[in-house]
Amino acid sequence: MGGGPAGVVLGLLLARQGVEVTVLEKHADFLRDFRGDTVHPSTLTLLDEIGLGTALAGRPGRKVDSLRATFDDGSVRLADFSRLPGGHPYVLFLPQWDFLDVLADEASKLPTFTLLRSTEVVDVLRDGPRVVGVRTADGGEVRARLTVACDGRGSVVRQRLGLRPREFAAPMDVLWFRISRQADDPPGLDMRIGAGGLMLCIDRGDYFQCAYVIAKGGYDEVRADGLDAFRARVAARAPALADRVGELTDWADVRLLTVQLDRLRRWSVPGALLIGDAAHAMSPIGGVGINLAVQDAVATARILGPALAAGRLTDADLDKVRRRRRFPTVVTQAGQRLAQRRLVDPLLHTTGPVKVPAPLRLLGRTPMLQRLAARIVGLGARPEHASS
Template sequence: MRCVIAGGGPAGAMLALLLARAGVEVTLLEKHADFLRDFRGDTIHPSTLQVLDELGLAEEFHRIPHRKAYRLDLVTDTGTSRLADLRGLPGRYDYIAFVPQWDFLTLLTSQAAKYPSFRLLMNAEAYGLIRDGGTVRGLRYRDGDGEHELRADLTVAADGRGSVLRAAAGLTPTEFGVPMDVVWFRLPREDTDPGETFLRLSPGRLLVTINRESYWQLGFVVAKGDAELLRAAGVEELRGQVGRLLPFLEERVTQLRSFEDVSTLTVALNRLRRWYRPGFLCIGDAAHAMTPVFGVGINLAVQDAVATANIILREGPSAVRKVQRRRMFPTRVTQFAQRVAQRQLIKPVLAGSPRMSRVPDLARMPVINRLARTFIGKGVRPEHVAMR
């Protein structure tokens, strides 16, 4: 069997590794020259750590500089509450590991490169499909040398929420709408700063703060479409908002010199009704775009890849329908939870609702905390590597 995968993100890289180690001839295409894109999702949850453990890569992963988070805190104007405490989660891993996504992708692709059936093409942008009647038989891509064709028994679109191959296959996702976008940037961190990653909430303002040891990675959440209004108001407005939310950063916000230091994430929430055509399959963001809520995007993508490998290696490339059957339920449940969080938390906060000044400590409610830590840590229907 030959497989070609477009997109070197978590879904594509993990699937390529799983297929290569099983002896499948697999080519992975990445349209960029490297994996160094800033402000990508990089929360590695226990479900993904377990997959790495099953692949014998847990020890090597943990040698990558990372920070463990055992709980998720919410800081309001009146104090701190816990949204979830992962301690006590069944299994070997009861924490979220924060690691730059490029390091995670480098780990996966370098491991895949140890197998002779794996090939990685960088600067290779997929732009079309090869068809034989109603069946997809590969893809077309362009690189510095021109345009090329790659024929395969299975073509996988893992090329993100703006998937070109998904569109070429005539598949269109259903959009669910989101109330926010996120403005990402970084500021230096000092030893006297808070130690944990947390969510800072105040009526009208919401800030994601991720401890990167030497710096803070910050995500300023704005109402949908307001990123341009913020940009038009000038970087001084962003500095002021951040300084009021996090007084310990008030003097450091001047290091945001302009909006050249800022990256805007246009948030989307959608999914395909149908993920496949004969010989073709969408996984990860190409099948279902997730919002940053709960930070589960990478982990859903990895779970898709594991399920795809398990099914395809057992039943062959014609079993693409079964991948959707396996992964649609967890996708729907996760997106439902994200929509509830948007409606009950994010939208009221951005609208300035005063009732959001006080949020109960959910980790003190045993049943709710047990559900929350399982959902965040393990997800819905976690996958395991069938071929050890």
């Protein structure tokens, strides 16, 4: 259940193996703004391997081959994706609805795949200790040999199963908004760092998608200061956008993302498995959410698909997914926690000018280190392959 990247990729790959699959999506369509839309090189390669690369290339994405950071005393390039091996030396920013449309269009060609939209899951069905399906908001039931929860960090299935994740502190929340982009604005991905925090500007062609980082729980205070004060903060962080902050005319133009970072110790119970954010909510640092979700799905289909198709899936098989995917999850979350502790938290409490730290100045002068940083971010820890 869950018609996000993990759910639709998993449904597609299982249906290709002849498994009868029903994907339940709460909403009537995929059109949600400010959802994760960062697709890394390792995931683009994986999509090539499952035959979706060409269809995805036809969608209006934005390719970014470097990451730079602008401080009060200058700018440095932090990562150079252009020298990565493989066919995708860049990060692709693609609206999640386009990404999901490609997946759903391909899956809909398969006779064993069904996508039920406007179908909200409210509970699980049990036969003794075993999960045998889900109950929907309209009182209906969907029964299955295996229920896979891909319903995100607020997972209903996780809650109903009584599974509690281990939570890690996150010092920040994020305010998302759009500001128009002009032809002479620099392309790419820019991180603006100064007193009180940071802002990320993602080049989306005719507009910037901006992420303004605030202290955890600080949204009410930001709103109490007023929209004019927030516009002034944005203009101070990104002076080149000062003439456009008036495009933020109402708080409805600004969306709050409450940052969570957590991980389940158990990803399965008899009859049910959790993957993606339902099993491990990620910080927005690095934009890795879609990528881990897709790779969870590919690993799940590869590990469980043959047993499902043959009708011999066991409860012990389910934990093989956790054992396979735990390492990249733990490593990625450790990197996010380090970045939050060493970079984000100190910045949120800084009041004076912020200069380029010596380690980042060295990084900005050393192309080899920029390529290494790109490899860590773009390829990640033990990326999945469709046939591995």
